[in-house]
Amino acid sequence: MAVGNVPFPEMLPLNGVRLGTAMAGIKKPGRRDLVVIELPESATVSGVFTRNAFCAAPVAVAKQHLEHCRAQGRSPRFWLINTGNANAGTGETGMRDAHASCAALAEQVGVSAQDVLPFSTGVIGEPLPMDRLLAGLAPALESLSSDGVSWQHAGQGILTTDTRAKGATATLEVHGQQVTINGITKGSGMIKPNMATMLGFVVTDAAIETPLLDRLLRETVDHSFNCITVDSDTSTNDACMLAATGTGPSIVDEGDVSAFRDALQVVMTELAQAIIRDAEGSTKFVTLHVDGANSRQEALDVAFTVAHSPLVKTALYASDANWGRILAAVGRAPVSDFDVNRVVIDLGDVRLVENGGRAASYTEAAGSAVMAQPEIAIRINLGRGDESATVWTSDLSHDYVSINADYRS
Numbered sequence: 001m002a003v004g005n006v007p008f009p010e011m012l013p014l015n016g017v018r019l020g021t022a023m024a025g026i027k028k029p030g031r032r033d034l035v036v037i038e039l040p041e042s043a044t045v046s047g048v049f050t051r052n053a054f055c056a057a058p059v060a061v062a063k064q065h066l067e068h069c070r071a072q073g074r075s076p077r078f079w080l081i082n083t084g085n086a087n088a089g090t091g092e093t094g095m096r097d098a099h100a101s102c103a104a105l106a107e108q109v110g111v112s113a114q115d116v117l118p119f120s121t122g123v124i125g126e127p128l129p130m131d132r133l134l135a136g137l138a139p140a141l142e143s144l145s146s147d148g149v150s151w152q153h154a155g156q157g158i159l160t161t162d163t164r165a166k167g168a169t170a171t172l173e174v175h176g177q178q179v180t181i182n183g184i185t186k187g188s189g190m191i192k193p194n195m196a197t198m199l200g201f202v203v204t205d206a207a208i209e210t211p212l213l214d215r216l217l218r219e220t221v222d223h224s225f226n227c228i229t230v231d232s233d234t235s236t237n238d239a240c241m242l243a244a245t246g247t248g249p250s251i252v253d254e255g256d257v258s259a260f261r262d263a264l265q266v267v268m269t270e271l272a273q274a275i276i277r278d279a280e281g282s283t284k285f286v287t288l289h290v291d292g293a294n295s296r297q298e299a300l301d302v303a304f305t306v307a308h309s310p311l312v313k314t315a316l317y318a319s320d321a322n323w324g325r326i327l328a329a330v331g332r333a334p335v336s337d338f339d340v341n342r343v344v345i346d347l348g349d350v351r352l353v354e355n356g357g358r359a360a361s362y363t364e365a366a367g368s369a370v371m372a373q374p375e376i377a378i379r380i381n382l383g384r385g386d387e388s389a390t391v392w393t394s395d396l397s398h399d400y401v402s403i404n405a406d407y408r409s
Helices: 057-071 091-109 130-142 148-157 210-222 254-277 296-307 310-318 323-331 364-371 398-405
Strands: 018-022 034-038 044-049 078-085 116-123 166-174 177-186 199-204 239-244 285-293 344-347 350-354 375-381 387-394
Touching: 018 130, 018 148, 034 130, 034 148, 044 057, 044 210, 057 091, 057 116, 078 091, 078 199, 091 116, 091 130, 148 166, 148 177, 166 254, 177 254, 199 254, 210 239, 210 254, 254 285, 254 387, 285 296, 296 310, 296 323, 296 375, 296 387, 310 323, 323 344, 323 350, 344 364, 350 364
Parallel strands: 078 116, 199 239, 285 375
Antiparallel strands: 018 034, 034 078, 044 239, 166 177, 177 199, 285 387, 344 350, 344 375
């Protein structure tokens, strides 16, 4: 179940960017599960990757290939993504398969194997079905297109337990020319930020030098994908990629950088929120805003402590205004010298907590009315500083357990 009606947006074509998909039958027949994204030679490419110690073979190879291309003064030309199999926990065999996948695609398109970055998502610990993956390369290449439909097909081709394709787009004007930013993402379960907890692929037609592109990616990921959580599990396969084709106006001046960052943040945030709206078994989209903190990290610590609480999440699912669970989660957050008498907690427009206990104005009926809504905002003011942070999460339902109990069947 997904929260809210969020249709896939109409994507404008980007000069030099083509996307192709195939039904390779990697896990199940009759669904798109192999995606190829082609970038022009003029592109610059940046990426952030999972910090899970058991990072998947494609993550290791993608990082190697990106570093190799940079050392050679060029950027990767192709992203190769498969779903249905994570190629994680597969040891040396997995590394050989990831390298072989890149080499096979490179041979068909006439580039170096290092010009291909591989990405995988799906079941951990099973060998990649190389015969099916390699057989799917040709049809994926044959379907390469730059139109908006190809973006939607690619969005469908990277899904696992997701129920819908997730995309976002934005435009801005730079020196009288339009700049476009398109992005797709996947993620529904095993979602906990530690870099970026999903797969995300974002491309713009602007011209952006690599150091600035790296900085823009880190900054916008930190305020989007690193601010979502479904179940507190960090995947072995997470990656978020950002490419600038260099076919449009250059982003150099401070004003242009600021305007582009704002537009990129919109895309990244919409993509991150789309994951929470489609979280496994979710019925609620929850915004947790913490302010009055001494530091942004302190605000994040409080927000994630609440967001990760199974008791809070099950109360959200039940539409149960059991506000004591929220209070208890805030109180156990790793915050030193906590003065509970300064803490104020609001559920929507209903004051829950002030002066160390239940607000005098609170009523069960008012709290229950907010908890019954599909979109809920919880605001926590710590009363100790000027820093703030926002985190997005979901509830915890029976369906989440069922989806993950049946995941490999």
